[in-house]
Amino acid sequence: xxxxxxxxxxxxxxxxxxxxxxxxxxxxxxxxxxxxxxxxxxxxxxxxxxxxxxxxxxxxxxxxxxxxxxxxxxxxxxxxxxxxxxxxxxxxxxxxxxxxxxxxxxxxxxxxxxxxxxxxxxxxxxxxxxxxxxxxxxxxxxxxxxxxxxxxxxxxxxxxxxxxxxxxxxxxxxxxxxxxxxxxxxxxxxxxxxxxxxxxxxxxxxxxxxxxxxxxxxxxxxxx
Numbered sequence: 327x328x329x330x331x332x333x334x335x336x337x338x339x340x341x342x343x344x345x346x347x348x349x350x351x352x353x354x355x356x357x358x359x360x361x362x363x364x365x366x367x368x369x370x371x372x373x374x375x376x377x378x379x380x381x382x383x384x385x386x387x388x389x390x391x392x393x394x395x396x397x398x399x400x401x402x403x404x405x406x407x408x409x410x411x412x413x414x415x416x417x418x419x420x421x422x423x424x425x426x427x428x429x430x431x432x433x434x435x436x437x438x439x440x441x442x443x444x445x446x447x448x449x450x451x452x453x454x455x456x457x458x459x460x461x462x463x464x465x466x467x468x469x470x471x472x473x474x475x476x477x478x479x480x481x482x483x484x485x486x487x488x489x490x491x492x493x494x495x496x497x498x499x500x501x502x503x504x505x506x507x508x509x510x511x512x513x514x515x516x517x518x519x520x521x522x523x524x525x526x527x528x529x530x531x532x533x534x535x536x537x538x539x540x541x542x543x544x545x546x547x548x549x550x
Contacts, residue, residue: 353470354428356535358389362400364539371400375416375429377407408451417462424466424545426538427455466545468538 358372374386383403390398406412408429429451459467479488 353531353534353538355385355389356531357426357428357538358401359392360532360535360539361542362389362393362397371402373416373420373422374401374403375406375408375413376403378405408454409447413455413458417458417464421462422464424468424542425455425459425464426468426470426542427452428470429455466542468541468545470538 354374358374361370361372362368386401386403390401393401404412404416406416459465
């Protein structure tokens with residue numbers, strides 16, 4: 327079957343399996359829903375790897391409830407941490423075809439206060455992931471990045487050809503790979519609004535999920 331939080335895809339008999347590795351987030355759940363319901367990815371098995379630092383297994387249970395007992399058999403959860411190379415055992419047992427990498431800390435303010443933790447978690451964890459993928463010949467990955475790698479761009483929207491100018495430790499940790507998803511962050515307290523507060527743009531979670539799935543599909547079909 328085929329497997330997705332980190333999403334990883336692996337081939338077992340006539341089916342594919344993807345593995346998803348990452349912290350559970352508002353983006354991950356809808357991405358899994360899309361993967362389990364979108365042809366041809368609905369034939370895949372979705373594997374989630376999470377260390378549960380800031381998430382709970384109830385999120386997995388809710389997705390299973392949504393799809394019912396039969397279809398949710400294609401969804402599996404593994405407790406693990408990229409920094410400890412917990413992927414080694416899983417990759418040694420299953421040949422994954424692709425992966426969606428969501429794992430990482432993501433709060434800008436926290437990254438400034440504890441930059442060492444962010445570099446250790448986001449950078450070392452990602453390097454460990456690359457090494458395990460290379461060892462087990464998993465060559466397809468969608469990396470869920472951030473617009474923070476571009477700092478404050480001169481024009482919007484951001485495109486991947488923009489020069490990297492990360493302004494904080496979180497953004498710098500995300501420069502280790504080319505991002506597929508863009509996110510607008512608004513900083514500061516002084517804005518030309520009635521009360522001076524920022525007006526922040528939010529993205530519909532299912533649109534982000536569709537972007538991940540489109541990128542994943544392109545890896546196999548060469549088109550979006």
